[in-house]
Amino acid sequence: MSHISPVLWEFLTNWLKNSPLFPPEASTIAPYADALYFFLLAITVIGCLLVGGLVIGFSVRYRKERSPEATQIEGSTLLEATWTLIPLGLFLVAFVWGALLYFRIYNPPPNAMQVYVVGKQWMWKAEHPGGQHEIDALHIPTGRPVQVTLISQDVFHSFSIPAFRVKREAIPGRYTTVWFQATKPGTYHLFCTQYCGTQHSGMIGQIIAMKPDDYRAWAASSTSGSSLAQNGERLFASLGCNACHTGSPTSRGPNLAQVYNTRIRLQDGSTAVADEAYLRESILNPSMHIPAGYAPIMPTYQGQISEDGMIDLVEYIKTLHSNNRIQQTLNTTQLSSTQTNGVTPTASGVVKP
Amino acid sequence: MSSTNTIVVLPDQSTAQLPRKNYLNQEYGLKSWLLTGDHKRIGLLYLFSITFFFFIGGAFASLIRLELLTPASDLMSPDTYNKVFSMHGIIMIFLFLVPSVPATLGNFFLPIMIGAKDLAFPKLNLLSWYLYMAGGIFILSAMVLGGVDTGWTFITPLSTHYVNTHVVTAAMGIFIAGFSSILTGINFIVTIHRMRAPGMTWFRLPLFVWGQYATSILIVLGTPVLAITLVLVALERTTGIGIFDPTKGGDPLLFEHLFWFYSHPAVYIMILPGMAVISEVVSTFSRKRIFGYTAVAFSSVAIAVFGFFVWEHHMFIMGVSNYSALVFSLLTMLVAVPSAIKIFNWSATLYKGSITFEAPMLYAFGFFGLFTIGGLTGVFLGTLGMNIHLTETYFIVAHFHFVMVGGMLMAFLAGIHFWWPKMTGRMYPASVSQLAAVVTFIGFIFTFFPQFILGYLGMPRRYAAYPPEFQVLNVLSTAGATILAVGYLLPMLYLPWSLKYGKIAGNNPWQATGLEWQIQSPPLTENFVETPIMDHEVYDYEWLANKTAHEVETVG
Numbered sequence: 001m002s003h004i005s006p007v008l009w010e011f012l013t014n015w016l017k018n019s020p021l022f023p024p025e026a027s028t029i030a031p032y033a034d035a036l037y038f039f040l041l042a043i044t045v046i047g048c049l050l051v052g053g054l055v056i057g058f059s060v061r062y063r064k065e066r067s068p069e070a071t072q073i074e075g076s077t078l079l080e081a082t083w084t085l086i087p088l089g090l091f092l093v094a095f096v097w098g099a100l101l102y103f104r105i106y107n108p109p110p111n112a113m114q115v116y117v118v119g120k121q122w123m124w125k126a127e128h129p130g131g132q133h134e135i136d137a138l139h140i141p142t143g144r145p146v147q148v149t150l151i152s153q154d155v156f157h158s159f160s161i162p163a164f165r166v167k168r169e170a171i172p173g174r175y176t177t178v179w180f181q182a183t184k185p186g187t188y189h190l191f192c193t194q195y196c197g198t199q200h201s202g203m204i205g206q207i208i209a210m211k212p213d214d215y216r217a218w219a220a221s222s223t224s225g226s227s228l229a230q231n232g233e234r235l236f237a238s239l240g241c242n243a244c245h246t247g248s249p250t251s252r253g254p255n256l257a258q259v260y261n262t263r264i265r266l267q268d269g270s271t272a273v274a275d276e277a278y279l280r281e282s283i284l285n286p287s288m289h290i291p292a293g294y295a296p297i298m299p300t301y302q303g304q305i306s307e308d309g310m311i312d313l314v315e316y317i318k319t320l321h322s323n324n325r326i327q328q329t330l331n332t333t334q335l336s337s338t339q340t341n342g343v344t345p346t347a348s349g350v351v352k353p
Numbered sequence: 354m355s356s357t358n359t360i361v362v363l364p365d366q367s368t369a370q371l372p373r374k375n376y377l378n379q380e381y382g383l384k385s386w387l388l389t390g391d392h393k394r395i396g397l398l399y400l401f402s403i404t405f406f407f408f409i410g411g412a413f414a415s416l417i418r419l420e421l422l423t424p425a426s427d428l429m430s431p432d433t434y435n436k437v438f439s440m441h442g443i444i445m446i447f448l449f450l451v452p453s454v455p456a457t458l459g460n461f462f463l464p465i466m467i468g469a470k471d472l473a474f475p476k477l478n479l480l481s482w483y484l485y486m487a488g489g490i491f492i493l494s495a496m497v498l499g500g501v502d503t504g505w506t507f508i509t510p511l512s513t514h515y516v517n518t519h520v521v522t523a524a525m526g527i528f529i530a531g532f533s534s535i536l537t538g539i540n541f542i543v544t545i546h547r548m549r550a551p552g553m554t555w556f557r558l559p560l561f562v563w564g565q566y567a568t569s570i571l572i573v574l575g576t577p578v579l580a581i582t583l584v585l586v587a588l589e590r591t592t593g594i595g596i597f598d599p600t601k602g603g604d605p606l607l608f609e610h611l612f613w614f615y616s617h618p619a620v621y622i623m624i625l626p627g628m629a630v631i632s633e634v635v636s637t638f639s640r641k642r643i644f645g646y647t648a649v650a651f652s653s654v655a656i657a658v659f660g661f662f663v664w665e666h667h668m669f670i671m672g673v674s675n676y677s678a679l680v681f682s683l684l685t686m687l688v689a690v691p692s693a694i695k696i697f698n699w700s701a702t703l704y705k706g707s708i709t710f711e712a713p714m715l716y717a718f719g720f721f722g723l724f725t726i727g728g729l730t731g732v733f734l735g736t737l738g739m740n741i742h743l744t745e746t747y748f749i750v751a752h753f754h755f756v757m758v759g760g761m762l763m764a765f766l767a768g769i770h771f772w773w774p775k776m777t778g779r780m781y782p783a784s785v786s787q788l789a790a791v792v793t794f795i796g797f798i799f800t801f802f803p804q805f806i807l808g809y810l811g812m813p814r815r816y817a818a819y820p821p822e823f824q825v826l827n828v829l830s831t832a833g834a835t836i837l838a839v840g841y842l843l844p845m846l847y848l849p850w851s852l853k854y855g856k857i858a859g860n861n862p863w864q865a866t867g868l869e870w871q872i873q874s875p876p877l878t879e880n881f882v883e884t885p886i887m888d889h890e891v892y893d894y895e896w897l898a899n900k901t902a903h904e905v906e907t908v909g
């Protein structure tokens with residue numbers, strides 16, 4: 001578009017972007033989304049002008065007073081082809097452009113910072129790997145890709161940040177992800193856009209984008225003392241996972257160290273990548289995929305672990321690079337079986353069956 | 354391009370007389386209506402019922418717009434607001450838009466247009482009205498008992514486990530009303546296949562009939578899936594089995610797939626009959642055969658076929674596989690093309706016409722404007738990356754109101770104004786009706802255009818309360834809705850008025866070519882004195898001009 005008249009185009013888009021009729025552009029994705037928006041807008045304006053022009057023009061020229069006689073015309077294959085192919089071509093451009101943007105929005109860069117967000121009626125709970133917990137707010141640094149892993153504890157919710165032009169459904173029982181990189185420090189709306197019951201319109205939060213230094217300061221000051229992985233470690237011990245997943249070759253359950261993001265060979269001959277969703281499924285529905293060489297003896301933990309607890313566990317398994325820690329907890333729990341090892345069995349994560 | 358010139362002289366209405374015998378005075382009494390097998394009377398029964406439901410749905414719409422005047426939810430509690438928009442959606446979609454044109458105008462005119470005495474199964478037709486009313490009563494009782502607050506989309510697990518309103522009652526109402534559509538669809542398909550008059554070949558069918566045919570296919574194939582889905586929701590809600598509930602091994606996305614498998618085609622169930630009306634109106638008031646008749650006819654069929662393969666575009670942000678999203682986005686682009694073809698063909702029909710601007714034509718022009726905007730904004734939403742930002746916001750609300758209300762309702766009103774003289778034998782006042790068309794158009798733009806902007810700003814739909822920066826646009830929208838309401842109320846005044854005081858219309862007040870215009874108005878119960886023979890092409894204005902020489906036969 002811009003080659004038609006760069007100055008005019010610049011002027012128009014700048015004017016629009018600074019008007020209150022346009023949301024702030026605060027992420028790296030926003031300008032890409034807006035460019036596509038302007039393209040689609042241009043198609044719409046041209047289409048409306050064309051149809052409006054034809055209808056009004058013909059109405060004036062061929063109104064009964066000026067044109068008492070109608071001339072009957074069958075049709076024209078050439079014209080039909082024209083107005084089939086030109087819209088089709090334009091729509092296909094929109095399709096390709098939109099697909100590229102979609103992949104950009106939903107395929108996170110590998111170095112993204114990880115945040116977990118749990119939606120529940122009617123609040124957003126954000127959990128940072130460092131152990132910072134927030135409700136209806138999410139602090140993020142600017143200039144760094146942030147990947148949000150979403151899940152809902154009850155009904156569908158939808159995680160929408162208009163200023164970043166991103167949105168992703170938070171689905172019960174399933175992880176979804178979205179990523180963004182904030183460009184401007186500021187406070188932006190976080191909306192729940194999927195209808196979720198009584199207080200749907202109250203399920204609003206804030207995205208607080210901070211300069212990296214400010215973010216570090218915030219993160220240091222608001223940590224709860226233990227990281228998600230540490231919480232997960234405690235859960236792992238209190239739920240008795242380490243009874244089978246000891247990491248030793250003779251243990252009844254597979255070795256979980258460094259299992260994250262590797263390809264697992266399953267009993268039925270197929271393979272699966274052990275991503276977050278896989279780890280989650282393995283804990284809630286262990287019989288869904290059984291790694292080759294193991295008996296299906298793992299009990300299901302469905303209904304016994306809250307979504308926050310699941311996130312802690314998954315985060316723990318993700319960070320598990322060796323089995324030293326499991327061995328340590330095993331030893332300590334064996335030594336002091338009555339004492340809880342200074343660790344209150346993290347009630348936060350456990351829902352008593 | 355073959356071309357011939359035709360002049361059409363509008364008949365002198367002052368000499369027209371009401372025929373002594375017609376379908377309205379054939380029999381009297383409530384029973385003669387409630388047990389009628391006459392497709393025309395059933396059409397009128399539907400017309401009364403859907404108008405009734407339209408105004409209930411409209412009242413809910415007014416409540417929505419009033420609540421949204423201010424950012425806080427102050428007029429009603431969020432729970433009430435949720436019930437109000439749910440009832441608005443359920444009533445408008447299932448009790449108004451889906452049956453609107455097929456059940457009223459389709460019922461009334463489809464048999465006449467193909468030269469038949471009635472639909473293939475008159476009793477089934479009556480049954481479908483009773484089913485519709487039964488469905489309506491279920492939905493109304495859900496409303497009276499305390500309402501439903503799931504939205505018309507019944508999303509699980511919200512609808513199955515997290516609300517305690519009358520979900521099952523409302524779902525059953527929709528289930529029953531669904532069977533009413535299915536029966537109408539079957540009836541239309543069989544009628545079009547089996548009951549055409551001699552000489553009425555497929556390519557002599559008025560485009561209205563093509564549109565009803567495509568719609569019927571969608572109804573018959575799509576509605577059963579909705580019925581199954583609603584039964585599953587009711588089962589999960591009442592017995593607690595895990596179909597959609599993930600904690601019991603169900604799949605919450607399954608509901609979305611099933612629901613949209615019906616509800617996307619339902620969008621075309623709602624708009625195709627409207628397009629069908631537009632073809633008749635545009636041809637009549639420009640005195641031209643429709644440019645590219647076959648293209649317009651087949652584009653309806655193409656929409657009906659492609660319409661079944663795009664449902665996932667309602668789920669692009671729901672964690673579906675990226676590659677399936679690609680396929681569904683591509684198909685969505687393809688389904689947009691036939692609509693564009695129609696718009697261009699209608700515009701081209703005006704070329705070298707002899708155009709007049711009676712109310713039906715003005716409503717049709719309104720349809721052009723609003724449907725073009727509605728359709729093109731649909732492309733925004735079909736575009737994957739753009740969908741992410743726009744879906745679930747007011748952009749969606751604006752888009753489907755442009756298509757459904759701006760498109761379908763305008764077309765419905767165009768149709769009602771077009772065929773009113775035929776149905777009742779009377780004309781309504783010309784200038785007031787033209788005014789109503791213009792007021793509706795202006796009110797509509799004011800109501801829904803601001804919602805596009807709200808949507809891009811990110812305002813989510815179904816919000817009882819919203820951040821204050823969105824207020825200005827919401828006030829504008831509510832102000833527009835007031836104008837729109839005036840536009841809708843006007844016909845409610847002058848149409849009934851015309852029943853008694855309107856000028857006598859005569860057989861063919863618009864000089865239209867369809868078979869329905871060659872018989873008396875209002876028609877006889879058996880429509881035709883003798884089976885008509887279609888000995889000319891459809892939209893043949895030359896034939897009509899020759900025919901006007903000998904006066905049209907009036908039976909009395």
Ligand SMILES: [Cu+2]
Binds near residue numbers: 193196203
């Ligand atoms: Cu929510």
Ligand SMILES: [Cu+2]
Binds near residue numbers: 157192
């Ligand atoms: Cu919500």
